[in-house]
Amino acid sequence: MYKIFVSALVFDEGKSGISNYIENCVYNLALNNEIYLAILKRDIKNYTRTHKNIHFIVYNDILKYTPFNIFFHFFILPFLISRKYDFIFLPAANRRLMIYYPLYTIATFHDLSQFYIKEKYDCFRIFYIKYFIPFFLRGINKILAVSNNTKKDMLKYLNICEENIIVNPNGFDKSLYVHNKKKTSKKNKFNLSVKYILYISRIEHPGKNHINLIKAYECLPLSVKESYDLVLVGSDCQNARFVHEYVFKSKDKTHIKFLGFVKNEDMPLLFSSAQLFVFPSLYEGFGIPLVEAMAMNVPVICASNSSLIEIGKNVCVFFNEYDALNIKDSILKVIYDEELQTEMKKAGLQRAKRYDWRYHAEKIIKIYEKNKFLQYSKTL
Numbered sequence: 001m002y003k004i005f006v007s008a009l010v011f012d013e014g015k016s017g018i019s020n021y022i023e024n025c026v027y028n029l030a031l032n033n034e035i036y037l038a039i040l041k042r043d044i045k046n047y048t049r050t051h052k053n054i055h056f057i058v059y060n061d062i063l064k065y066t067p068f069n070i071f072f073h074f075f076i077l078p079f080l081i082s083r084k085y086d087f088i089f090l091p092a093a094n095r096r097l098m099i100y101y102p103l104y105t106i107a108t109f110h111d112l113s114q115f116y117i118k119e120k121y122d123c124f125r126i127f128y129i130k131y132f133i134p135f136f137l138r139g140i141n142k143i144l145a146v147s148n149n150t151k152k153d154m155l156k157y158l159n160i161c162e163e164n165i166i167v168n169p170n171g172f173d174k175s176l177y178v179h180n181k182k183k184t185s186k187k188n189k190f191n192l193s194v195k196y197i198l199y200i201s202r203i204e205h206p207g208k209n210h211i212n213l214i215k216a217y218e219c220l221p222l223s224v225k226e227s228y229d230l231v232l233v234g235s236d237c238q239n240a241r242f243v244h245e246y247v248f249k250s251k252d253k254t255h256i257k258f259l260g261f262v263k264n265e266d267m268p269l270l271f272s273s274a275q276l277f278v279f280p281s282l283y284e285g286f287g288i289p290l291v292e293a294m295a296m297n298v299p300v301i302c303a304s305n306s307s308l309i310e311i312g313k314n315v316c317v318f319f320n321e322y323d324a325l326n327i328k329d330s331i332l333k334v335i336y337d338e339e340l341q342t343e344m345k346k347a348g349l350q351r352a353k354r355y356d357w358r359y360h361a362e363k364i365i366k367i368y369e370k371n372k373f374l375q376y377s378k379t380l
Helices: 017-030 041-046 066-075 123-137 148-157 185-190 210-218 222-227 240-249 264-272 288-295 306-312 324-335 338-352 357-379
Strands: 003-007 034-040 054-059 087-090 105-109 142-145 165-167 195-200 228-233 256-260 276-279 300-303 317-319
Touching: 003 017, 017 034, 017 054, 017 288, 017 357, 034 041, 041 054, 105 357, 142 148, 142 357, 148 165, 148 306, 195 210, 195 264, 195 288, 210 228, 210 240, 210 324, 222 228, 222 324, 228 264, 240 256, 264 288, 276 288, 276 324, 288 300, 288 306, 288 338, 300 306, 300 324, 306 317, 317 324, 324 338
Parallel strands: 003 034, 003 087, 034 054, 087 105, 105 142, 142 165, 195 228, 195 276, 228 256, 276 300, 300 317
Antiparallel strands: none
8 A cells, every 4th residue: 555645736626627537546546545635625525536545635725826826836845745655646747747756756647739729728828838847747757648649749749758658548437427327306407308419528618619519509400409409518617608608699599508517426317318429629638528428328429639539439420520510410410320329329338448447546556666666676
């Protein structure tokens, strides 16, 4: 059993893909190790995957402000980490690093979507990602890329030594996402009375591409729209107002539902009651909802870019994410073909088996143990 220091100082109130990753990865690490988790006071109530081996190290909520958080993480936190820990694990290396690393350090890097999506971030964040992140990544012993696509991007844009990057795919919560679980009456609280097409992502424009999906929905035949609502799940994020304003003016706004942030325990029900999951994002480092939909036996159509191709190959129907009519055609292709739906569901269940948080956590431990062995060998 190892003592691992983990930083969760960018937990995002439990409302992002990063927070999903932190909770699931840390929980599985905690099954056989002692975890000392740095976290903001405000985030404790949002941290749901607790375990007796997870010990919170609580920091003041003033660090919720990005400039303070970055400064603290870079220049103060490294000097607060005790030698009692065996190693450091940084689960969001694309956002927070340190000026130096007092212990052996393993870090996870999620994506470089800002190089592909214009106007994703302001000038300060682009500068930070292009110049600060690559420099301080070089001090980390091993970097985990959540997909082969992310590794490729790191080699292309960050000039990181390839031998220091290890691909370690994300997983999904297999205790929660079980497609044959009996459905409950919770569906009623979402007021979803008809069939629906589902998209789960924070409401972010343009990166998550909601407007092209909504345009595609508007182009569907009236008979389809009368039978299928479009359900959008996720908290408002950067430029969300553009998405809401577009829907407000849409002739089909009564069929387009915003559910906002939904707790993890309610997600499987939303998936299992959906007739189709659509993932039109312009770029993803991994795309956990894609695998969750597969695990819940839902046919998936998605954008033909980034890691989505890697994960969805031979399972999903792909579309051009910039072409609303192509998205519309892909929706109709699946909705009108029950035999295709059956094939996609079967293939999706098989593909989902590849992605396991426990395996992900075990690989982190194996990386550290390999280092210990190498260090021991050098002393002989």
